[in-house]
Amino acid sequence: MSLKAPYETSAGTEWDRRVLLVQVMSEGLCGWGEVTVDQTPSFTSETTDTAWHILSDFLVPMILGKTVSGGEEAGRLMHSVRGHEMARAALENAIWDIEAQRNGLPLGVQLGGTLCEIPCGAALGIQQNLDTLLNKVRDDVEAGYQRVKLKIKPGHDIQVIRQVRRAFPDINLMVDCNSSYLLAHAALFQALDDFGLMMIEQPLWWDGILDHAKLQAQLRTPICLDESVRNAHLAQEAIEMKACKIMNIKLGRVGGHSTARKVHDLCVEANMPAWCGGMLESGIGRAHNIAMSTLPGFVLPGDVSASQRYWDEDIIEPEVEVTSRGTIDVPRSAGLGYTVRQELVEKLTVRHRQWKSSLQSSIGAVGAVVS
Ligand SMILES: [Mg+2]
Structure with a gap:
């Protein structure tokens, strides 16, 4: 596709x-x-x-x-x-x-979910230039998305965040590093503390937990783990080692709904907010994400967005749509919905x-x- x-x-x-x-x-x-x-x-x-x-x-x-x-x-x-x-x-x-x-x-109810409407965020890849990025952020805010996530990498980080923050001082903003930094970049993340970010997602090594704990101890901004948490055991380790304050739960990354629910339950027990991450899914993966996001611990807007954001034509119908409140109405029919x-x-x-x-x-x- x-x-x-x-x-x-x-x-x-x-x-x-x-x-x-x-x-x-x-x-x-x-x-x-x-x-x-x-x-x-x-x-x-x-x-x-x-x-x-x-x-x-x-x-x-x-x-x-x-x-x-x-x-x-x-x-x-x-x-x-x-x-x-x-x-x-x-x-x-x-x-x-x-x-x-x-x-x-409905699959969400089968999983133990209780939410009828889930909050949505927008994720923006790295853009060609700042104007394009600012325009896309504006579009997403106007479309109602409840938070905006920006992808960053070394050399494309603090200056970009500074400009976006200047243009949009009040929006819920977060960054995702996709494991592109080292603990030696701690000073850069400390500087990001000034921009009131909701969280910094997966700054360090893709399967590392200890270094994230060392970094989190030096930051006010919550770290959110993504790539590093591939099962419930690693989620437990991350929580106990204080390697993050927020958890991104991805169905594929943790091996399916059963483990995702276990990770969710660990987060609820630890009072750690969770949200549903995305992998540029087609409608089928998207529908599973919507079902999972009905569990009560998914309190932050996820990467679950409208079909039209990524595809001219999705492989499900109806296509997933986001309301002007930045939410998705969870389908009520049996199964995927x-x-x-x-x-x-x-x-x-x-x-x-x-x-x-x-x-x-x-x-x-x-x-x-x-x-
Ligand atoms: Mg991520």
Whole structure:
């Protein structure tokens, strides 16, 4: 799927997304999940192609034809696979979708969610120049988004923040570093303390916790961890080591709804605000994010935004829309709450594989790319 505009972070620029989807059929129901992975191993170690391999050769055989009570048990059945969280999440989440449909519940309610409307923030990649950035910030504020997140990297940080703050003194503003700094940059982050940022997301090493604890001790601005927290155990470590004051929970990064809920519960217990991060998902991943964001600990605006922000045409209907209050109304129908546009998915599909069990349940994986 081609992005409406290129998206640049400290890790590079994306022009399109190879979207890998998982469709599970069981008992006449059909559930969908999305592998929210990048094409390169630059966010975590996974890529679209490692996910295809791990799903095909390991995860699907662990689930296919089994009697599985629901998403939580599916997660347990795949527990022996180390890492590959995004591949596991797609399959587990598709089964959560089926479980919710079977119980006649919206997926958020199935997960224990209580919110009917979720707060949304906008995330802006690195822009060509300051004027473009200021215009985009203005557009997002006027569209109602409740906070604006700017991607920064060394050489593109404090001057940019200073200018944005000058133009927008009162907005909820935060930055995401995508692990592009070192503890030796502590003075720069101390200087950022003056700009009243909501948080500084993932400043240091992508799998580091200790250095984040050392940095947090020197800052007033809360650190929020993203890349470093890939399971509930690491979330516990980060909380106990005071490596962050805010948690970004991403379904793919932590391996699916079961673990995301555990991380959420740890945050609630520790009184740590959480929010839902994004991975430039298609509508399917976006719908799962909306469901997860209904859990009561998701108190800060997430990266869950309108379909039209990234795509000319999304693969679900209705498309996700953001209200003028900067919120998304959570769908009330059973399962994901959106209809997957099967014909459009087929049109975009370049690779497809299907497995069938003797019990007549089946699992399909499709990979789509527009080039
Ligand atoms: Mg991030």
